[in-house]
């Protein structure tokens with residue numbers, strides 16, 4: 001049976017892989033709304049992701065993330081930038097799969113992710129380079145479940161966006 005393909009693109013990948021930057025550009029090109037899942041969670045709580053982690057811990061953040069995802073996937077068309085851990089939880093993967101949208105993994109090297117994460121102040125899960133590598137290794141099997149994998153290594157958001165637009169998948 002051919003599933004109805006919905007006009008939704010989910011960008012997934014590790015912190016620093018370029019999901020938000022590419023997502024914004026892609027949405028502009030497609031003239032679709034852009035939704036950043038982290039921003040939705042922050043707006044709903046009225047505090048930053050870092051504060052949510054500090055005050056209530058990661059399990060509570062994951063509950064909020066799942067609830068926010070359930071809401072945003074009702075929007076169509078939409079380009080949706082997930083958080084780095086969203087597509088590493090079975091219940092979220094199931095929701096996304098059932099939504100019928102297109103999943104795209106923005107991939108780049110550990111070294112590049114490290115450099116980008118060091119420059120970010122607001123990523124509670126970034127502690128040190130070693131823990132970053134462990135976290136990435138745990139998540140790779142999930143990221144590989146995406147329908148498409150696009151490298152963002154050494155490429156700017158425009159180039160990546162062009163490649164996505166040429167996938168002819170939505």
Ligand code: S3P
Pocket residue numbers: 013014015016019038049082083084085086122123124125
């Ligand atoms: C997280 C990544 C962050 C944010 C939260 C947890 C993760 O999103 O959802 O800090 O588990 O990797 P970005 O990937 O947009 O940084």
